[in-house]
Amino acid sequence: MVIYVYIRALSGLNIPQEHEESGLLVYFAQQLDSSITWRDLEWLQSLSPLPLVLKGILRGDDATRAVECGAKAIVLSNHGGRQLDGAIASLDALCEIVEAVDSRLEVLLDGGIRRGIDILKALALGARAVLLGRPVLWGLAADGEAGVAHVISLLKDEFDVAIALSGCAKLQDINSSLVFKS
Ligand SMILES: Cc1cc2nc3c(=O)[nH]c(=O)nc-3n(C[C@H](O)[C@H](O)[C@H](O)COP(=O)(O)O)c2cc1C
Structure with a gap:
């Protein structure tokens, strides 16, 4: 697993303009620190009382480590498939991770x-x-703030219909029996 921390100054990103290749690529490479380990999470946690949320977890053993590090939540994510080609889809990793954490932290996806x-x-x-x-970026590009609100509203309406058509009266009725794995 690669753990990365990125901090963006409010004044904007400092993307090199004069590089022969992609300045964005150079900028992004500068944001990765391969020396960071699980132990650094303790330091990170000590800086703030805010809950620690780890993004990019895709394995049960890493999820268990996140629990041991005191994380309050994890985000199952392959970063939108934009980092490691062929990485497992978040949804396919979900069951293993939910079982591994056993309700000891929140699992987001x-x-x-x-x-x-x-x-x-x-x-x-x-x-x-x-x-x-x-989807948020697409809404933003299409119609700014209103576009983002529209995307969220569409998803909310579709979700309401999906719950109803599945025969669930409330969120608590949603369970794994609704999903058939071929
Ligand atoms: C243009 C773009 C930039 C992103 N930059 C970051 C990033 O700097 N750090 C990060 O953790 N994820 C980054 N992501 C991944 C998103 O946080 C998120 O995990 C992903 O987009 C979710 O998948 P979806 O786009 O299919 O909803 C980026 C995604 C996009 C599309």
């Missing part, structure tokens, strides 16, 4: 949430909530 039914599947398999990446 992102990656590929495009329709209300995707939210239903993630909750059915044990996620507490889902997060959105590109």
